[in-house]
Amino acid sequence: MAGEKRGGEVSAREAIFANVRRSLGVTGAEEPRRFESEARLAKAPPGVVPKRGQGGAEARIATFKAEAERAAATLAEVAALAEVPGEVARFLRENNAPATLRMGTDQRLATMPWSVTPLDILHGPSDGHDLNAVSVAFAAIAETGTVALVSGADNPTTLNFLPDNQIVVVLRSDVVADYESVFVRLRETYGKGGAPRTVNFITGPSRSADIEQTLLLGAHGPRRLHIVIAG
Amino acid sequence: MSAVATTSKFKENAHDALTDARLQGALVHARNFTVRRAAAAERLPEFEALRDNARAVKDHTLAHLDLYLEAYERKVVESGGQVHYAQDAEEARRIIIELCRSLGAKSVTKGKSMVSEEIGLNQALEAAGIEAVETDLGEYIIQLRGEAPSHIIAPAIHVTKQDVEQDFRKAHRDLPATRDLSEPEQLLAEARSVLRARFLAADVGVTGANFLVAETGTSIIVTNEGNGDLTQILPKAHIVIASIEKIVPTLEDAAQLLRVLARSATGQDASVYTTLSTGPRRPGDPDGPSAYHVVILDNGRSSMLGGEFEDMLRCIRCGACMNHCPVYQAIGGHAYGWVYPGPMGAVLTPSLIGVAEGGQLPNASSFCGRCEEVCPVRIPLPKMMRHWREREFERHLSPAPFRYGLGLWAFFARRPTLYRFATDLAARAMHLAGRGKGRFSWAPLAGGWTQYRDLAAPEKTTFQSQWRAKSGAVK
Ligand code: SF4
Numbered sequence: 290m291a292g293e294k295r296g297g298e299v300s301a302r303e304a305i306f307a308n309v310r311r312s313l314g315v316t317g318a319e320e321p322r323r324f325e326s327e328a329r330l331a332k333a334p335p336g337v338v339p340k341r342g343q344g345g346a347e348a349r350i351a352t353f354k355a356e357a358e359r360a361a362a363t364l365a366e367v368a369a370l371a372e373v374p375g376e377v378a379r380f381l382r383e384n385n386a387p388a389t390l391r392m393g394t395d396q397r398l399a400t401m402p403w404s405v406t407p408l409d410i411l412h413g414p415s416d417g418h419d420l421n422a423v424s425v426a427f428a429a430i431a432e433t434g435t436v437a438l439v440s441g442a443d444n445p446t447t448l449n450f451l452p453d454n455q456i457v458v459v460l461r462s463d464v465v466a467d468y469e470s471v472f473v474r475l476r477e478t479y480g481k482g483g484a485p486r487t488v489n490f491i492t493g494p495s496r497s498a499d500i501e502q503t504l505l506l507g508a509h510g511p512r513r514l515h516i517v518i519a520g
Numbered sequence: 521m522s523a524v525a526t527t528s529k530f531k532e533n534a535h536d537a538l539t540d541a542r543l544q545g546a547l548v549h550a551r552n553f554t555v556r557r558a559a560a561a562e563r564l565p566e567f568e569a570l571r572d573n574a575r576a577v578k579d580h581t582l583a584h585l586d587l588y589l590e591a592y593e594r595k596v597v598e599s600g601g602q603v604h605y606a607q608d609a610e611e612a613r614r615i616i617i618e619l620c621r622s623l624g625a626k627s628v629t630k631g632k633s634m635v636s637e638e639i640g641l642n643q644a645l646e647a648a649g650i651e652a653v654e655t656d657l658g659e660y661i662i663q664l665r666g667e668a669p670s671h672i673i674a675p676a677i678h679v680t681k682q683d684v685e686q687d688f689r690k691a692h693r694d695l696p697a698t699r700d701l702s703e704p705e706q707l708l709a710e711a712r713s714v715l716r717a718r719f720l721a722a723d724v725g726v727t728g729a730n731f732l733v734a735e736t737g738t739s740i741i742v743t744n745e746g747n748g749d750l751t752q753i754l755p756k757a758h759i760v761i762a763s764i765e766k767i768v769p770t771l772e773d774a775a776q777l778l779r780v781l782a783r784s785a786t787g788q789d790a791s792v793y794t795t796l797s798t799g800p801r802r803p804g805d806p807d808g809p810s811a812y813h814v815v816i817l818d819n820g821r822s823s824m825l826g827g828e829f830e831d832m833l834r835c836i837r838c839g840a841c842m843n844h845c846p847v848y849q850a851i852g853g854h855a856y857g858w859v860y861p862g863p864m865g866a867v868l869t870p871s872l873i874g875v876a877e878g879g880q881l882p883n884a885s886s887f888c889g890r891c892e893e894v895c896p897v898r899i900p901l902p903k904m905m906r907h908w909r910e911r912e913f914e915r916h917l918s919p920a921p922f923r924y925g926l927g928l929w930a931f932f933a934r935r936p937t938l939y940r941f942a943t944d945l946a947a948r949a950m951h952l953a954g955r956g957k958g959r960f961s962w963a964p965l966a967g968g969w970t971q972y973r974d975l976a977a978p979e980k981t982t983f984q985s986q987w988r989a990k991s992g993a994v995k
Binding site: 301302304306308312314315322323325329334335336337340356360413417441442445446449451467468475482486487489490491492494495496497498500502505508509511 | 749
C-alpha cells in the first residue's frame, strides 16, 4: 500500500476504517455484506436508464444530432471515411481558422486522404499552441449528444482541451443509446474492472457562466466542437 | 483545524449581507438556476425515478462503505496510483504538501474542489512556499479577491462584472491599462489567456472528485470550462482530494448520480466535461500525468454514519438546495461563515466543525421545505435542521429571544386546539396589521428578519383552518 512507508498514514487508514465500522456497527467480516457488495461490483446493475436515447441505429443518430446541437456543438454527416478530410477543411475555412490540423496516430485518421486538402497535418500531443485538432470518438451517446474519447498511444488527451477548434469523427456504428452502452464497450476493450487512463465524455464546447451568470462559450477548453458523423 | 469559520457570528453576517446593496444586486443572478432546473427535470420523464434510485445507490454505498473503500483502494493501486488517508484537514494538508515537495513542485494548478476549501489547502500551500492557482473562472476571481466561495457550484456568484474588472486590472498589471474590460466576454478572454500560461507551467495539478468508482479505481470530475482537465493532464502529477462519501460501487451507479447532478445544478442534461481518470499515464501514452495520488479525507464524516445525520452523506454537492432557499437568496453564501452555505451547509457545518461553532446555522431556515423538494438524493434537510435546533436548544446555546419563541411554540404544539385558536387570532391580527399592502415590515420576535425584508402578510385565516373548511373535515 502506498502509505506504508509513512507510519502516520497507515494509522490514519486504520483509524478511518475502524471508525466507519464502529459507526455502522459492523466488523467488515460479515458474509452477507461482503456477498452483496461483491455481487454489485460483479454485475453492475444498470438502474434507471432514460428512454430518450433508445431505438434503432437511425433513431439513435437522429437523437444524438439533436441533443448535440442543443449543447451548441455543430454537426456534419459524410457517407464515407474518405470524405472526412474535405469536411474538416470546409469547417476550418468557414470559421476562418488557419489551415493546420493536429491529430494522434489513430489508424483510421492515418488512412484518410488528407493530401486532397490544403491542411498542414501535425501529429502527437498538443503543447498548447495548436488551434485545430481532430480525433476519433470511442463512442457517441444519443441520450445527451455526448462524444466519448479514450486516451491511449494513438489518442492524446491534450487534443480534447488545448485547441480552439475540436473536431471529433464519429463512426455511425459507434452511436449508442446511453452511458451504460459505453461502459459495456469499455469492459469489452479493457476487461472487467479495467479502464484507460482517461475517458472524456464531452457534450458541446467549453463554457462558463461564472461572471454574472452570463453563459459564454470557449472558457479554458475549445470554443467550438464540430462532430463529423461518417461511415 | 479546517478553513477558518465565522459561523458563530451568523446573525451579524446576515445583517451585513441584507444591507449590502452591491451584494443584493449580484444575488439576483442566482435565481436563474431555479428556472433551468425545472425545465431540465420537466424534459426527462424518468427524472423522479432517477432521484429515487440515486438515493438508493447512495444509501447502499454508505451501508457498505468500508467494503467499497477497500475495493476502490485495491483498484487504484492496481492501475498504478497511490491512496493516502487523512483523518482531518491538518493531515490532508500535510500529505499534499509532502507530495508536492517530493515532486519538487513550485506551482500547483487547482480544479474546483470544495474539499480543498474545507481543508484550507491554498493557504497551506502558500505558507509552504508553493504557489497555488485556482483555474475555475469563479474560483480564480475569488482567489484574486482573497475571498471564500459563496456558492458550491458558482463560487463568485456574489461578485459583479465591475468587481471582476477591478480585480483583473489590479492582478494583471503587465497588460495595457487602456484595454476594454467592460463585458464578460473580454473578462473571460483575459482569464483564459492568463490561466493558459499557468496551466502549461504547473508542476502538480490538484482536483477534487465528484465520484470515486470502486469497480475500476476511477475518479470522476465534472466541469463546464475544461479547467479540471487541463489541471490534471498537463502537470507531471495529478493529486485528487476527495472525502470518503464520494465512493460509488460501479460506473453504472455513477451514471445514475450524474444524470441527476447536472440537471439539479445548472439545468444541463449533462455537463460539458465528465472525465474518468484511472491511474497515471500508461506505457505508450503521449500525454497525461506520470503520477496519480488520491487523498481520502474523513474529517468527521465516519462519525455521521449510522446516526441521525447520516442522510447528509448522500449529498452530491449540486447546489439546488441553496438555489431554492429563500434565506440563501436573501443573504448569499458568505453569511453562513464557513465553506458550505445554504441548507446543506446548515446541516453539514455543525457536523463537521461542531455545534458550538456552527449551531446557529440551522436557524437560517424558514422551513418552507423547498430544499428537500429539489434535493436530487432526497435528503430531509428541514428535518435535520430541526434535529440540530433541538440539540442546540437542549444545550441552551441559543440566544434568548429564539429560545423564548421556540418554547412558546412547543407549548402550543403540544396543545393543538389551543394552538389553532392562538394562530387564528394571530393571523387575524397580522392580517389587519398588514392590510392594504399584503405585507408588513414588523412582526413580533422577527425583528432581525423584517428590518430588511417585508414578511408576506398571511391570509385572514390560517392554512389549517382553510384546509378544514375546504375538505369539510373537522377534527
Ligand atoms: S443537499 Fe441535496 S440539493 Fe443540497 S447540494 Fe446536497 S444534493 Fe444538492
